[in-house]
Amino acid sequence: GVHNRIVLLRGTYPELLKCKRPRFKHDEDKFIRKNARTMTGKQIGEYLGRDRDSVHNRARYIGVSMKKYGELLPFTRIPDDDVHLIRELRDAESPRRLTFREIGEKFELSESTVNFIYHHRRTAEDVVLRELMP
Structure with missing residues (x-):
């Protein structure tokens, strides 16, 4: 019930009820996979408009290593x-x-x-x- 109400209100008032942490999109996952070996988590986060820790957590979730060698x-x-x-x-x-x-x-x-x-x-x-x- 609460979830459906939030979805309805966000659709009606998108500028007032933004998500605190929006979900990662498929394009963002592709960008993380492509640049994990060459860019730092901070650089990827700045490009995507996300926090460094959220980029590292998402990379771990999708099975990508951010370690450089x-x-x-x-x-x-x-x-x-x-x-x-x-x-x-x-x-x-x-x-x-x-x-x-x-x-x-x-x-x-x-x-x-x-x-x-x-x-x-x-x-x-x-x-x-x-x-x-x-």
């Missing part, structure tokens, strides 16, 4: 191409396998940093593959 992070120091090269140098068997120390000297990085990059650093491509895998 690789070169898409604003504070990334090592490009994804260098990450791929470090992994190739470490995995190469043809003259010999390079150690983390030798790779670090080539890139002017510490041995522990190269070790972390090799084992744990995610690239933008890894995120796409992760989303496509079941």
